[in-house]
C-alpha cells in the first residue's frame with residue numbers, strides 16, 4: 001500500500017547538540033514562542049543569557065505544549081558561559097556590521113551546524129529584541145547568519161528568526177535521513193501516483209474510456225456535435241489531464257455520466273454507455 005506522506009510518530013529525537021542561545025531577551029513571551037518554535041522542529045536545547053524575566057507565566061503561556069523545553073532551559077549570566085563547550089558558534093544578525101564576518105544564508109548555516117555538531121555542541125545565538133547582538137558578541141562567533149529579509153525592514157521578531165533557523169535545521173536533518181526515510185516529509189504529494197496518495201492513478205485506458213463516455217454524453221444532451229467539434233474536447237481533455245485522475249475519481253465521473261444518460265433516456269442496454277457503466281462499476 002501507499003506509504004503515508006505525513007510524519008510518523010516517534011521517528012524524531014531531540015537534537016541536543018544544536019543549542020539555541022538567546023541573549024538578554026526582554027519579553028518572556030518571546031522565550032515561550034522560541035520554545036514552541038524549537039519543539040515543532042524537534043530541537044530541545046535552549047540556553048538563556050540574563051533573561052529579563054524567566055521563568056514566568058507569560059513564557060509558559062506562549063510555549064503552548066513546549067513547556068518541557070522551558071523546564072530544561074539553562075539560564076546563565078554570560079554569553080561566554082553559554083558557548084564555552086561549543087565547537088562552533090553562529091550568530092544571527094539582521095544587519096551588516098562594520099567589519100564583515102563570513103555570512104551565511106540559513107540553509108547553508110543549517111548544513112554547517114549539522115556537520116559541526118558531530119564533533120560537539122553547536123550554538124546558534126540570537127540577540128536582544130531592541131538592539132540585537134553587540135559587536136563583541138558577534139565577534140565570539142565563527143559565522144554570522146543573515147535571514148535575507150526586506151533590506152528596508154530587515155529585523156524579524158526574535159521567535160520568528162528562531163523559527164526560520166530551526167526550520168532550516170530540520171530540513172537539513174530530514175534530507176540527510178538514511179535510506180530516504182526523510183523523503184515522505186519532503187516530497188510533494190500533489191497527485192495520484194505520488195507517495196501518500198490514497199488511491200492509485202487511473203491507467204490510460206480508463207482515462208480514455210472516460211473521455212469517450214464524456215463525449216458521448218455531450219452529444220446525447222446536444223451540447224456537442226462530432227461533425228463540428230471545435231476545441232471542446234481538447235479543452236476538456238486539458239482540464240481533466242491537469243487533474244491527473246485516480247481510479248476512484250474516474251469511477252465517480254463515469255457514474256455521473258451514466259446518471260445523466262439515464263435521465264436523458266439515452267442509456268440503451270448494449271450501448272457503449274451501458275458498457276462504460278459496468279466498467280465504472282467494476283472499478284469501485
Ligand code: SAH
Pocket residue numbers: 092093094095125126127128129130131132133145146147148149154155156157158161
Ligand atoms: N533591532 C535589532 C534586531 C533585533 S531582532 C537589530 O537591529 O539588530 C532580534 C534578533 O532576531 C536579532 O538579534 C537576531 O538574532 C534575530 N534576527 C532578526 N532579524 C534577523 C535577520 N534578518 N537575520 C538574522 N537574524 C535576525
